[in-house]
Each structure stands twice: as C-alpha cells, then as structure tokens.
Amino acid sequence: xxxxxxxxxxxxxxxxxxxxxxxxxxxxxxxxxxxxxxxxxxxxxxxxxxxxxxxxxxxxxxxxxxxxxxxxxxxxxxxxxxxxxxxxxxxxxxxxxxxxxxxxxxxxxxxxxxxxxxxxxxxxxxxxxxxxxxxxxxxxxxxxxxxxxxxxxxxxxxxxxxxxxxxxxxxxxx
Numbered sequence: 617x618x619x620x621x622x623x624x625x626x627x628x629x630x631x632x633x634x635x636x637x638x639x640x641x642x643x644x645x646x647x648x649x650x651x652x653x654x655x656x657x658x659x660x661x662x663x664x665x666x667x668x669x670x671x672x673x674x675x676x677x678x679x680x681x682x683x684x685x686x687x688x689x690x691x692x693x694x695x696x697x698x699x700x701x702x703x704x705x706x707x708x709x710x711x712x713x714x715x716x717x718x719x720x721x722x723x724x725x726x727x728x729x730x731x732x733x734x735x736x737x738x739x740x741x742x743x744x745x746x747x748x749x750x751x752x753x754x755x756x757x758x759x760x761x762x763x764x765x766x767x768x769x770x771x772x773x774x775x776x777x778x779x780x781x782x783x784x785x786x787x788x789x790x
Contacts, residue, residue, distance in 0.1 A: 623655070624659055624662050624666075627663055628663055628667075631663065638669065639669040641671040641672075642671070642674060643671055643672065643673050645673060645675050647694075657675060661673060674699075674719070675694055702718055702719055707728065707732065708732050711736045711742055712736065
C-alpha cells in the first residue's frame, strides 16, 4: 500500500507540474505487455478516480514482436475489466486509426513515423505535434558474444558518427 501511495503521488505531481492531463482529455495508454506500461495504466486509473478533473482512459497495444507470447491475452483481460482496447499487429496500422478517431494520439519514432505516413500517402493529413529531443537506444548482446566483437561494433559506430556517415543515413530517410 505504501508503494501504491508513493507511485500515485509521483504520477499526480508530474501530471500537475507538466499539465499533462486537462479536464475532458482522452488519455491513451500504450501497453506493451510489460510491467512498466501495466503499472502506468493502474496508476492513471487510480488517479482518474481521485482527480478533481474528468478524463477518460483508453488502452492500446502494439504487437512489437519482441515478446515470446502474444499481447492478445492482455487485451482480453483488459476488455473483461471493461476497458476499451485497440490491438494492433503493426505500427503501420496506427496512421489510419488516428485519422478514423480510433486512437487519440500516436507516438512513434521520427524516421519510422515519416516512413509510415509517407507509405500510406498521408503526409498532408498527419503532422507531428511534439518531438522528443532525446531518445536513447540501447543494444544488448548475448553473453556468449566475443567482447572483441562488441568493441569493434562500438568502434565502427563511433567512426560513423565522426565521419558523418550516421548523419547521412539519417538524412536519407527524412
């Protein structure tokens, strides 16, 4: 119970400080199937009951292919609890869902978003409203991987940053 209080207090403080939720907002919670997104959903549901403003919560999932089991059981569990769930087998489905008002917002990577919007022929209909300026990505390697191979990989990435190759690749896909 103490953990729940602390978590709810921190979420409430962040929502208030950064004006993340206003009266009448429809909040979408992306569920990956992991503990972080499930905890965020539960925190928002508790906050919704106690907040002095009225807002609705809708959940959606994206089958990312990185989990060993399907996200569908989580979707069914949430539906049984009375939540609206929007399962997506691919992020490519989300631009159309956004235009059809099935989802309220779509968060995606800059290059992937531009690619999917362009591929769907929607560049004149969907424009970014907010861009996170820093997004760190991490790569994990198998423990059996030769450490020299990992060092070589890092050296090549640093070389690509230094000689401008990374920037050229990024420009190509913008």
